[in-house]
Amino acid sequence: MTLDLTGLTTGPAQTRGSLRLVPLLRDKPVHGLRLDRRAHHEDVVDVGDGTYYASYIPHAYVLRWTGDDHATAAYGTRLAAAKADKADRERPARIPVRATRRMARRTGRDRLRFLPLHLAVEGYLALHFGGPEILWEEWSRRAVARGLSPREEAAYLGWSVPGLDDALRVFEIHPGQCGVAVYVADALASVFVVPHPGDYRALHPTLVEDLYGELVHRHAAAGLPAAALTDPIDPASVSSLADLRAQAERRRRRWAEFHDGTMAAGLLDQEDLTWETVQYLDVRGVPEAPSYSLARFLPPFVPRRENHIGEAILDRDGRVAYLKTFRLSETQVRRGFLLRTLAAHGWRLADAAAALGQRESELAMRLNSLGFGTLLHQHVLDRHRAALRR
Amino acid sequence: MTETLADLVACEDALMFVNAAMTSTGQREHYDDAAGQRLSLDFLHAYMRENYREVYAAALALDVNDHNAALIVRSLLVHTAGVPDDRRRAEGALIARRLRLLPAPRVYRLFRELRAARVNNRRTRAIIRDWLAARPDPAFDAVKYRTALKTALRHIGLRPDGELGDFLFCPASRPRYETPILETWRRAHFEKRAVYELPYTVAEGFAARHGIPRAQFLERIEPNLTRLERLRLQESARRLGAGSVAADLATMPLTRLASYVLSLPFADRAARRAELTGALRAAALRAAGRDAGTWGSVSAVLDDSYSSRGSGQKPRRPLAVALASSFLLAALAAPGRYRAHWLSGRADELMAHPSGPTPLGDRVLDALDDAPDRLVLVTDGWDNAPDGLAADVLRVWRTRLDPGGAVQITHLNPVYDAEGYDVRRLAPGVPTAGLRDAENLPSLVELARFAEGRVGLADLRAHLDARVARFLEER
Numbered sequence: 001m002t003l004d005l006t007g008l009t010t011g012p013a014q015t016r017g018s019l020r021l022v023p024l025l026r027d028k029p030v031h032g033l034r035l036d037r038r039a040h041h042e043d044v045v046d047v048g049d050g051t052y053y054a055s056y057i058p059h060a061y062v063l064r065w066t067g068d069d070h071a072t073a074a075y076g077t078r079l080a081a082a083k084a085d086k087a088d089r090e091r092p093a094r095i096p097v098r099a100t101r102r103m104a105r106r107t108g109r110d111r112l113r114f115l116p117l118h119l120a121v122e123g124y125l126a127l128h129f130g131g132p133e134i135l136w137e138e139w140s141r142r143a144v145a146r147g148l149s150p151r152e153e154a155a156y157l158g159w160s161v162p163g164l165d166d167a168l169r170v171f172e173i174h175p176g177q178c179g180v181a182v183y184v185a186d187a188l189a190s191v192f193v194v195p196h197p198g199d200y201r202a203l204h205p206t207l208v209e210d211l212y213g214e215l216v217h218r219h220a221a222a223g224l225p226a227a228a229l230t231d232p233i234d235p236a237s238v239s240s241l242a243d244l245r246a247q248a249e250r251r252r253r254r255w256a257e258f259h260d261g262t263m264a265a266g267l268l269d270q271e272d273l274t275w276e277t278v279q280y281l282d283v284r285g286v287p288e289a290p291s292y293s294l295a296r297f298l299p300p301f302v303p304r305r306e307n308h309i310g311e312a313i314l315d316r317d318g319r320v321a322y323l324k325t326f327r328l329s330e331t332q333v334r335r336g337f338l339l340r341t342l343a344a345h346g347w348r349l350a351d352a353a354a355a356l357g358q359r360e361s362e363l364a365m366r367l368n369s370l371g372f373g374t375l376l377h378q379h380v381l382d383r384h385r386a387a388l389r390r
Numbered sequence: 391m392t393e394t395l396a397d398l399v400a401c402e403d404a405l406m407f408v409n410a411a412m413t414s415t416g417q418r419e420h421y422d423d424a425a426g427q428r429l430s431l432d433f434l435h436a437y438m439r440e441n442y443r444e445v446y447a448a449a450l451a452l453d454v455n456d457h458n459a460a461l462i463v464r465s466l467l468v469h470t471a472g473v474p475d476d477r478r479r480a481e482g483a484l485i486a487r488r489l490r491l492l493p494a495p496r497v498y499r500l501f502r503e504l505r506a507a508r509v510n511n512r513r514t515r516a517i518i519r520d521w522l523a524a525r526p527d528p529a530f531d532a533v534k535y536r537t538a539l540k541t542a543l544r545h546i547g548l549r550p551d552g553e554l555g556d557f558l559f560c561p562a563s564r565p566r567y568e569t570p571i572l573e574t575w576r577r578a579h580f581e582k583r584a585v586y587e588l589p590y591t592v593a594e595g596f597a598a599r600h601g602i603p604r605a606q607f608l609e610r611i612e613p614n615l616t617r618l619e620r621l622r623l624q625e626s627a628r629r630l631g632a633g634s635v636a637a638d639l640a641t642m643p644l645t646r647l648a649s650y651v652l653s654l655p656f657a658d659r660a661a662r663r664a665e666l667t668g669a670l671r672a673a674a675l676r677a678a679g680r681d682a683g684t685w686g687s688v689s690a691v692l693d694d695s696y697s698s699r700g701s702g703q704k705p706r707r708p709l710a711v712a713l714a715s716s717f718l719l720a721a722l723a724a725p726g727r728y729r730a731h732w733l734s735g736r737a738d739e740l741m742a743h744p745s746g747p748t749p750l751g752d753r754v755l756d757a758l759d760d761a762p763d764r765l766v767l768v769t770d771g772w773d774n775a776p777d778g779l780a781a782d783v784l785r786v787w788r789t790r791l792d793p794g795g796a797v798q799i800t801h802l803n804p805v806y807d808a809e810g811y812d813v814r815r816l817a818p819g820v821p822t823a824g825l826r827d828a829e830n831l832p833s834l835v836e837l838a839r840f841a842e843g844r845v846g847l848a849d850l851r852a853h854l855d856a857r858v859a860r861f862l863e864e865r
Contacts, residue, residue, distance in 0.1 A: 012775045012776030012777065013774075013776070014747075014774045014777070170420060172696040172747040172748060172775075174746065230777075232782055233783075238791070239791075241755065241758055241759060244786055244787070245755050248755065248782075251776065252776060255776055
């Protein structure tokens, strides 16, 4: 299933250094869905089954859905910093020793709190997290007992992407803007869509606190300016002011077509996305209320192609109300690709190698260089290494 | 054809510098930080001084802003090697004339900078001496700018005779002073009543010392406030309940007035609509002077996009300039023949606020639809919705639809672009000029002719000479 951005139109881009921000506009906001921001200062997440993990969480979104379009009061939208200094310690009731519970969690009947991009990133990290399902002799004891754990990936905070903060600061938000596509050196870095222009206005600055892939950081650090994409009007086609106006309109249309069809094609035309629904959001007791679902998707992991992971809120027809994507780096794509290939061949090295057109030893070395070396017995790894050296 | 390439370059350089000197104040802008602005401006000053010293000095006669005027004066006084005597004399006349027009605090700051740079040549000393001698009330200066005056006097090695010298350099040596203001200053140290007879900036310090409540202080110091102090303090005084501090809007200069209007909350603007609109119209008529109503039909494209919010150091400055320009153009145009096109499409000027993108191309088309005699664009030139459409529209308009130039198009830019060493331009066929205060708009439209490339260096020089002569006569 592809991403369905119906209802969103592409606006004219604004460039700043190597950054290009393309606004996505809605004629009318999505019915009955609002997104807020909640500042978080805890960094321990309780997965729900007794395990915890530590991570950096700059903020969370609070989603509200109601049967009508009235803005509802945001109860406790902002939490103060959890500073446990001496003054606070003397008043035990105020010591906030808490773990943020679960990635997406209902905080009320019509309210859901979730951490931006956590669903998406978790979906990627948890890919075949259990490790080999069939215990072939080459897999180590550890791989069988603990799977891929600890599984880790690196990403960059928006603040450390050179130029991103500046580009977001000077960006001029369009009326009716509900989203943005971020390009760094004309490579799609992220797409962010919210249901309502008011939400976008509030959440625009938080883009700098989001995660960005390695590729994005590298492109930004290289400092290549975004290409000048001009589409000049041909003077010969103009003989009156009305013609000129028509040409200007045509230019606008051609840009939108070019953007959707070429620049964002790596994400929007991707057909083999794997979707997984995490939460159903529906309003009980209100007839004809819209119904939405929170879902995440994984790309097909084709090396040397654009691969985006992401999370989205879709309505009943699959149209996007909320979207946030993360571009995987080439290494990350290869990791996903290898894990998928191994799983598809029953975790049999020889079969997977044959499917890839490689020798078994080469595949073993490839696993090792991608950080999965500990999955194999040491002697197996050594044997393959020696075999390649011969 | 006597014009050489060097002449064309010189002409371009000179205009570039004038544009920069009109707009940049070395402060943060929406798109640039302060350091970038200053670095870029310093380079331009050095470049002009070394290559076209004559034009550089002549810029003092133009409407360059105070920041750049002080920079030019300092630069001319610091770098004097190899300048012939007659040039020095000409520069000296220009400097003396310009210093008299600058606000006193800025001149004192310049003197302090000269002292810090250890510039103490004979010409500098003479200029400082003459300027101090021409001050209307030395005793008042001694109280209001005490340290600054002391520094300047020290720098030129001069000690005023009598009381004033004692007041500055050993104030405790006299039990009392004959000059009233000096005596007031002495009494203010222990007498609360005397505080209210001092200038506001000095009295403020004494008020803090005596622990006078702010509201009471503002209420009673009101008669001693200067015009701009009154404008600046009006809102905070009203919040404190000191209602007597009320600026007379009718006498305010146009751009300042626009800045003030934009600083008010929407509710206040709506409540005082008639008063504010009236004041703006009156100020615009005053600025237009004899030219009022002579421009025929005028259309304007005015920038109220998000970038017109300026920066923390120049809050809403570009928007204020656009608002002031709109009122001024309304006064210049024939009655009822003026149409404003704000980028956001809003029609209520008084409620202008910076938000949204810059669809310059669309608005230019709208404005050309009016078929005006003149089209004036007031914008920072960051056309982004879509990028470059305005340039395209103007280019096609000039080449295809109006090759004869029946519509006179001028772009006025209130923001200096540090990276380009100039204000941002829109299209080759459309002259661009830097704009500091809306009041200068008519003279800039005249100067913008040179930017079109139709008038050469000889004409530019003649124009500059005429301006310099007029400037020096106006004493």
